Amino acid sequence: MINSNFEREFTAIAKEYEKSGGNVSDFLRKDIVSIIVSGNKVIGRNTVDGVHVKAKELDNGVEIWLEIDDGTVIENPIHLCTGYLKPEGTQEVLIHNHLGDHTKAKFISHCVFPSGVNFTHSMVADTDVGKYSEMLYEDTHMHSKDGGVTVKATYNTIVREGGSFQNLFYLTKTRVGKLFVKMSVDLQKNASAHIESKVYEREDDYLEIDEQLFLNGEGSSGIAKTTVFATDRSKAKIINKAYGNAAYSKGHIECNEIIKGDSVEVGTVPELYVRNEKAELTHEASIGRVNVKQMETLMSKGLTEEEATDMIVRGMLR
Amino acid sequence: MLEVREIKLVRDERKILNTLTATFESGRVYAILGNNGVGKSTLSYVLMGLESHRDYEGKVIFDGEEIDLLSVSERARKGITLGWQEPVRFEGLTVKEYLTLGGKLRLSKEELNETLSIVGLNNEYLDRLVDESLSGGERKRVELASIILVNPKVTILDEPDSGIDIMSMEMIERVLERLRDKGSIVIIITHREEIARMADEAYLLCGGRILASGEPEEIVNFYRKLCDNCQHINEPITEGGRVDD
Ligand SMILES: Nc1ncnc2c1ncn2[C@@H]1O[C@H](COP(=O)(O)OP(=O)(O)O)[C@@H](O)[C@H]1O
Ligand SMILES: [Mg+2]
Numbered sequence: 001m002i003n004s005n006f007e008r009e010f011t012a013i014a015k016e017y018e019k020s021g022g023n024v025s026d027f028l029r030k031d032i033v034s035i036i037v038s039g040n041k042v043i044g045r046n047t048v049d050g051v052h053v054k055a056k057e058l059d060n061g062v063e064i065w066l067e068i069d070d071g072t073v074i075e076n077p078i079h080l081c082t083g084y085l086k087p088e089g090t091q092e093v094l095i096h097n098h099l100g101d102h103t104k105a106k107f108i109s110h111c112v113f114p115s116g117v118n119f120t121h122s123m124v125a126d127t128d129v130g131k132y133s134e135m136l137y138e139d140t141h142m143h144s145k146d147g148g149v150t151v152k153a154t155y156n157t158i159v160r161e162g163g164s165f166q167n168l169f170y171l172t173k174t175r176v177g178k179l180f181v182k183m184s185v186d187l188q189k190n191a192s193a194h195i196e197s198k199v200y201e202r203e204d205d206y207l208e209i210d211e212q213l214f215l216n217g218e219g220s221s222g223i224a225k226t227t228v229f230a231t232d233r234s235k236a237k238i239i240n241k242a243y244g245n246a247a248y249s250k251g252h253i254e255c256n257e258i259i260k261g262d263s264v265e266v267g268t269v270p271e272l273y274v275r276n277e278k279a280e281l282t283h284e285a286s287i288g289r290v291n292v293k294q295m296e297t298l299m300s301k302g303l304t305e306e307e308a309t310d311m312i313v314r315g316m317l318r
Numbered sequence: 319m320l321e322v323r324e325i326k327l328v329r330d331e332r333k334i335l336n337t338l339t340a341t342f343e344s345g346r347v348y349a350i351l352g353n354n355g356v357g358k359s360t361l362s363y364v365l366m367g368l369e370s371h372r373d374y375e376g377k378v379i380f381d382g383e384e385i386d387l388l389s390v391s392e393r394a395r396k397g398i399t400l401g402w403q404e405p406v407r408f409e410g411l412t413v414k415e416y417l418t419l420g421g422k423l424r425l426s427k428e429e430l431n432e433t434l435s436i437v438g439l440n441n442e443y444l445d446r447l448v449d450e451s452l453s454g455g456e457r458k459r460v461e462l463a464s465i466i467l468v469n470p471k472v473t474i475l476d477e478p479d480s481g482i483d484i485m486s487m488e489m490i491e492r493v494l495e496r497l498r499d500k501g502s503i504v505i506i507i508t509h510r511e512e513i514a515r516m517a518d519e520a521y522l523l524c525g526g527r528i529l530a531s532g533e534p535e536e537i538v539n540f541y542r543k544l545c546d547n548c549q550h551i552n553e554p555i556t557e558g559g560r561v562d563d
Pocket of ligand 1: 330334352353355357358359360361
């Protein structure tokens, strides 16, 4: 439900939200949990049975608590939209998600900063996924054209016994500006996680990603994956880590950096640490041009080099 | 008409293609038959103009125009296309996106469905991904469908049956039929007699050059006699080598 004092702000954010692939009418539905933040105000919110939402204004942001009762299965995705419409300033968003045991929920989060010239957004999401619960958190970002947005996004998650967690981060449709993503997951007994970031860099965009899997419980498993398409003069530094601390835990980390042009500067460091001889960790990493055979396959059907690159990268960054 | 004149390609001081000359006419299917390692795939890359194979000597002439300086994209825009022996996979692209080249080809539902049925697939495949989730045979069928849909003037098919079970020979015949009906020059590259027999005309390739040409049946017999127990498989043909005799 939209707070009537913020109709205009909502309309402006809604426009950007649609551009990022969201469906605005979902924010008006009573059967969908939604939270819309603009600057340091919650301008719209709705909840359903079994889900409790609390929010507090901060000086330059908001703090949100979202709790899901034990045994609650939420059919429709929970929608979060965080916007900042002014060119300058800072926004701090603190999120606390608590999913009880045996719950199931999908979160779709969009962050839209369409006019940032000198703007910084810091977000910290602390998430607790209860026993045998299933959670998907998908975060899509849209930043301004001139690269003046700095985003620091930190996700700390604990997945309890038998739970499963997916955390996906996308920034592929606009300039990045400066981006620092940190994802860290503590996996308990038989818990599983898939954390993944996909970023398309242009001009002098700058990116640091740090993904960490702590396989602390017996039989836990996790995948941490990063895909970056770096063009122009962009820079990227990717670190994926896995800690195999328990018996029969399994981890895989993977980083693929596709580069275009001679002026990009990208690197990746895979780190694997094992503290239990029955743990098993693997990694894969690649840095290079778009696959030549893929390119030539599409070009042999009449696409230009540009069109072929675009099609291949579009697929990879999905 | 596509003419290939005295093509030579050297790798590691070996002549992979060695004064290869041949001509191909529209609306006809040609088989290029030869054992493993005789230079069949290399010829297909040269005709397509792949970046890695543009350093050949000799001429490729299409409809009277020398196209040797043209890139893959430019040759494709002239109507030349290549079906690879092992089609590559793509992450995140659906069969539908692949067949329409990301929406560049405006294709009706009927066209898509009809083409899929030629290659023995149905429209349920349109939403599948062109990645590891397709089997080798399915991927190859999608590739053949994709080739039909670009409506080529010259179609080079490198081992069209590889990865496809022997029961599917009829499917390959349907594909060739369609391309021939549309007036394409079809060049099938193969080491299999059954496939060569589907052509209107055949060339026998050995040591990087055409050794014989004629009716497919005739060439198949020649291939059996000459190539089955041949000692120089995978060996370069040097000037004055045995095959020149
Ligand atoms: N880049 C290369 N460098 C060296 N030798 C090559 C290269 N590419 C192909 N060859 C050799 O050229 C010969 C012909 O290869 P190819 O055209 O793939 O044969 P076919 O498709 O007939 O089996 C083979 O002996 C192969 O090993
Ligand atoms: Mg071959």
